[in-house]
Amino acid sequence: MSDMNSELFVSDHGPNLLSVDMRNGSVLYAYHGMQTSSHNRTKYSFKDFQVPPDRSTVYPNRLNS
């Protein structure tokens, strides 16, 4: 057992992510506020990304054409 990887990451269908010790099943540490992927899709959109004020530095070819 000593050569075995002893940590296991476990997530549930809620916002919890746990690190479980595989030697005895105890929870080493946990995050209880992790957002699920569905929350991420609703929270972030293209409107949330800021457009650089000087677009010539980002799209020089488009501005020249």
Added chain:
Amino acid sequence: MGLHANDLGVYSCTSNGSLRYAPFDAALDSKTTNLPIRLQAWRMNHSQFAYGGDEVELSIWDTEKAFAEGSSKSGTVDAPGLKRKRGVELLPAEIWRAKNLPNDHLNLRQPVNITSLAFIGSSSEGARHIAVGTQNGHVRKYDTRAARRPVADWKNIAKVGGIRLVEKGNHEQ
């Protein structure tokens, strides 16, 4: 449901048990084989893969043999729409299959509902150690060389809706 890529191609597995290998080389044909239906977890580790699901026990297969059997008439795999019968012997490409937990204190059979699995041993050990998460929120550890039943069964690890994913951690002893 399951996806794995190596240098030669991509393996994909669907919940209805269709395992497909698509090589990157366009000159080669893809190969398909049938696994039990109602799968919910599928992982590959080197030359072996493991799966589990709704009333499908954890099972380890040899990849090469699985496709060799699939190319011929496969009468050993369950027909579509039927659950696998319990207690049958290993299929030709099957290396190891877990055994369900013993009945509970009311002598009722315990349901099998695997939602995620992960190979947790080092690469040199092959597929010896496997961690499994269940819909009931349990995490089980299997040692394929020790027993068909789990060597550890930790209950109520997950708090919300059962185990969604188990993954090998970074911390080693």
